[in-house]
Amino acid sequence: MPHRAHLFSLRIASALRDACFADEPYGTVRLRRDVLAGVSVGIIAIPLAMALAIASGVAPQYGLYTAIIGGFVIALTGGSRYSVSGPTAAFVVILYPIAQRYGLAGLLLATSLAGVILIAMAGARLGRFVEYIPESVTLGFTGGIAIVIATLQLKDFFGLPLEVMPEHYAQKFWLLASSISQFDGASLFVALVTLGVMLYWPKLKNPIPQHLPAVVIASLLGIALVDAGYPIDTIGTRFSYLTPDGTPGMGIPPFLPEFAWPWQRPGPGGQPFEISWSAVGDLLPSAFGIAMLGAIESLLCAVVLDGMTGKRHSANSELLGQGLGNLITPLFGGITATAAIARSSANLRAGAQSPVAAMIHALTVLLALVLLAPLLAYLPMSAMAALLLVVAWNMSEAPKSLHLLGHAPGRDIAVFVTCLTLTVFFDMVIAITAGVLLACILFVNEMAAMTRITDISGDRKLIDVKLPARWAVLKINGPLFFAAADRVFGEISAGLATRDGVLLSMDGVTLLDAGGVAALNKLIAHCDNTRKRLVITDLQFQPLKTLARAKIEPVPGVTSFYSTLNEAIQQFKEGATPV
8 A cells, every 4th residue: 555655664764865865856945944944943952952851860961962963863864854853851751760760871771772672663664553552542641741740840940949859759749749838939930930931922923932032031030130149040050060171060061972881871879880681671671661652752743744744754764763863872971862743843834844954953952062051051940940841731732631531432531541640650651551451442342342233034125035933034233353252142142042043144244353253163052052053144255264264164954154145035935944
């Protein structure tokens, strides 16, 4: 099927090849549009990358490294022409516990392992399976992630003097609630101003992204408050680094990211990390969760962009690019990267023509790291928290969730609530697994309920002959699979207590599986034991093929098969029973 080829193809740099070489010629006009779009998205990415790194439990420069290395490599090698990759809010709930337990080294090692898993998924052509994740599952876990992220930002938003946050969500919530009276007025004021700018600026219809004026105003306000004797926490006061000559610096190091193996980075508490098979085994479940979420988020982002442009991404090529990006990025200190829907949409709206725009975005972040690092140190932590509150709200897709709660079938609401609750109180991987399983079970239950038996013995349009006493014609509609077949054939078996035989019209049965064959064999055995007769007619291709493979054959005096119901009825006209 040509319209589904994008779900099965696998080529490195698929999007770049298609956008720059297979489509219209790539000239200066398209390059100029890519440059403008890339610079615009790069400006958005700078504060977000730092804020998301901090929320993930590491220093802000590692978020910038992620946007630089991951953003460039994934755009170069991936399969979605408009996607922009970097650190995203969805990963905070996975990365923060890893960073707390294993340090930066463990986080980077888990990311590298996730990159290997993503490459393996691409090689196995698993990109198409994103189609099978229900919207209720994605809305549930993204809503749950948004709640967790928003909760984690309250500490800096209110300037609360909390050194360590508990591991479990309920404990975090009660600690924050009990400490709210200790808020810092200056930090809260900066946060509220930042939040106000973020929300009001888009109404001005100004082409400048709201993130830039928000962080500039917040930084100037923070400097003014410090000068007035109201100190507030900033990136410069919270984070520090050492220069090559051993001199301590405040804020973000204005250096290019350096190559190092993940296990050579600091471990928990800044101590050396000991690489071992045991450590790798401990990190594998987290790596699997990172890979699954990265695949889901990047492919969903590509699907959204396809809907906005009418283009087609290559699902497996995008998984390959994401895998290569997450394998290479940790070698330069970057954390997990994946496609960001908000930044990708902004990239498209800014006029992006190809993956070159995402690569320009990475270079823009690189220039900011080298040239603006001293200025970035003035960013207040409360302003960063306000930025992430807006990110959390946007990723929650609250309008969609409310519409689902108000209009969707009960099974979708149950799946949504289950995913959201498990994400908040337990783990996102558990939430997605449980949500998909619950959605499957409820779907199977609903499909099974659709399979029904109808007695058509009195339908003179179909039955133009008087049936013998104690005979009936039954019509089955719906799939005869494991969840429905036993009930359906059980009802027929029970009905045979008052009948000598039945004709089963199965033209409404499109599917018969192994469970259906087993249930049919039980019915045939029951007919044989009780001397009842069973006539099966109108078998469609798939059920007929399944019965042939299972070697189900007529049993003289018990079962027989006819091509059509009319052919079986004809036997009654001739004074015989159709067996």
